[in-house]
Amino acid sequence: MSINQTQIKVIRKLLRSGATARVARLLQRIHPADVAELFSELSPPETKEFVDVLFTSRRAGATLRELPDGILQNVLEMISDAQLAVMLNGLPPDDALMFLNLVPEDRVAAVQEQLDPEQAFEIERLLRYPEGSAGSLMTPNVLTMKENRTAEDALNELRARGAELEAIFYLYVVDDAGRLTGVIPLRKLILSPQQVELRALMVRDPISANVRDDQEIVASLVTKYNWLSLPISDDDGVLVGVVTVDDVIDVIHEEATEDFYHLAGLDEEDRVFSPVMQSVKKRLGWTVFNLGTAFLAALVIGVFERTIEELVALAVFMPVVAGLGGNSGSQSLTVVVRGIALGELEFSSGLRAILKESTVGLLVGVVAGVLTATVVFLWKGNEWLALVLFLSMLMNMALGALVGASIPLILKAFKLDPALGSHIIVTAITDSFGFFSFLGLATLMFSLIGG
């Protein structure tokens, strides 16, 4: 299936000639995820035409939910409140909510008034959960049964309700109060003798997440146990929804992007094709912060202006000390941030990680320091300069590793995002300390030689 350039050309031509019925027929043979890819190729008038085709062929919901947020926002502006309400009525509540989150506040109220009362109620329920929580990810349509029913009952119920259910990989067993007591994989339900009671088939006390748990917890549970969906309970243990593995995959991508972006000092909404002025605005904050840290390093150098006047070669090797220290810090930062994200590193083992990274930084620093000192001695013939470089490099590389490994763990202890200990902060420290140790030792050296 998929979609190629020739097919795209055909569809654009049909759209321009107004042959919407033929476009609708073509679309039936293409997966919504592929149809969504068409959008980035269409001009605004073609987009308008195309959206109308999607609505008349009732494929708007399934297709539009595959669009990236940026394009989707533009498309939503093209359709009326009534159209939007019709589309949202046909979607699972969690998908409908995803659309509403992209619509301006005042429009949300207008659209909600035109929704089916049941759908409006379900969406309202989901709206109580903060963005990024298990509750905001889940679909409330779950197949549940009491434990005294049989496998046959369950399969019959499934046949009756199948169309409205998004996730039917597991049957969840609940008690009279709706509390989760067991889970049965659909596969086991089919493979078992049909008259067996569910209580005999179910795995008892399955792991669930709380509605308010962070989506990262949901993702790590699904990753760890290889499940297709995770049940979500409220504070009373009542089953209120499930998060499916496809949503978990989106969360994993999103969380990785967040870490990449935070490490580089970027805002998550600053994407490769965001409008230029939006990207500029988003980057100014961290850039001004970075200017501050760069001036701090400049101040440190300023203190030693007279030392540099005495030996300008010092200015030549400043970037070697600072650069290698910064790189050592970035490496430890990356190893620890990734270790936390993958669950390889618990808080209890944090000290061990810091110690290990610092040792590695020190040892790599010794090697880099020896190499540098040798080259500089051969180049400049100054054994004092070589010694100062050696000492300041190993100190700065060990410090870089120590700081790079510590910052994410400290941030985690304060329940902040570990990746916020970005490269900018680590290099601010290795720059300033690098210049201080290098130029400070050089000053000391002059006073020793001079005296």
Next chain:
Amino acid sequence: MSINQTQIKVIRKLLRSGATARVARLLQRIHPADVAELFSELSPPETKEFVDVLFTSRRAGATLRELPDGILQNVLEMISDAQLAVMLNGLPPDDALMFLNLVPEDRVAAVQEQLDPEQAFEIERLLRYPEGSAGSLMTPNVLTMKENRTAEDALNELRARGAELEAIFYLYVVDDAGRLTGVIPLRKLILSPQQVELRALMVRDPISANVRDDQEIVASLVTKYNWLSLPISDDDGVLVGVVTVDDVIDVIHEEATEDFYHLAGLDEEDRVFSPVMQSVKKRLGWTVFNLGTAFLAALVIGVFERTIEELVALAVFMPVVAGLGGNSGSQSLTVVVRGIALGELEFSSGLRAILKESTVGLLVGVVAGVLTATVVFLWKGNEWLALVLFLSMLMNMALGALVGASIPLILKAFKLDPALGSHIIVTAITDSFGFFSFLGLATLMFSLIGG
């Protein structure tokens, strides 16, 4: 379920007192993924004891496959070839292969000789596919049927073969030559009238991956279409296996780790708790490379030693120009590498991305340049120095963005990993060019003022 510190203590106590039967009983109530977590808490003799319990209770395979590679390698050394062969016979071939990949070459042959012939044959088949290919990820146990069979036939077959099948989310329909012609979700099979022929239920010409496709392609298809498994075909279109969504999740984590690590100049095997000397060895390569780039920057400064002698304040502001340029480059690098990984950026739109990032870099550079020039003018009262800083900063930040955005796209064009355009390479360029433009302009300024 899960496992907590108290439970861990109980199990360790039972192990030390030799009450292995009681440990075995406890383990039946714990998920293998949780049992695996125990390992990091056990001493070597406890581990040996524990592995024996896992083998006698036939839970070794399911539990050990959840272990991180580092711990698993140690455990595999504790068990005999015969034990290992028994365990591998009970696992799907793809999982068995995962174990064999962690065993030294000479031991592989010894173990393979003791495997069931069927299992040895299946593993041999998988061994033909390179690591990281769709073939190496797939399980060859797939449920397939001809299109003239009925839904009832399919469910009966499923009941008969269910136990040996790992992935039964879809029924794959094949022609007489075994070529994939359609797919039917298990759910549809259950919900349909039982006498309907499969040809009437199936979605025709489903998307599949080739056995030699990279695992990234598999992951992006499953992410895009929200599937639970992806069929894998050979060059003749014959269905040879499926990759399931849980393996795809592992691939997504792995690929993100690879990008994080390559950006920071790290080898993937250099993990948070790798042995110190292994990490040191792995980091030396990039560190020596980084030393080379740092000396390049030093050489650039060396050219301008006489200019610095004339105005030592230049040395003070060198890190501002270099640091901000490097940060601008890192930001564009991250945006583009992540854009490629998430499929937001095709090669055809690469030029647009480079242009956009360069514009953003230039505009942010103008703001940062103006701020810097103002501060420096107020601090040093030197309008020429302020002007030189302004110009070199906006040039270096625009260049950083240009280089940061271009390198990953160029690497991709040469079929290399886009993230290999690591921070080290980008900052090498922004450091050298930053010093060159700043000190070069300053030299020009002196000759103008002087003349």
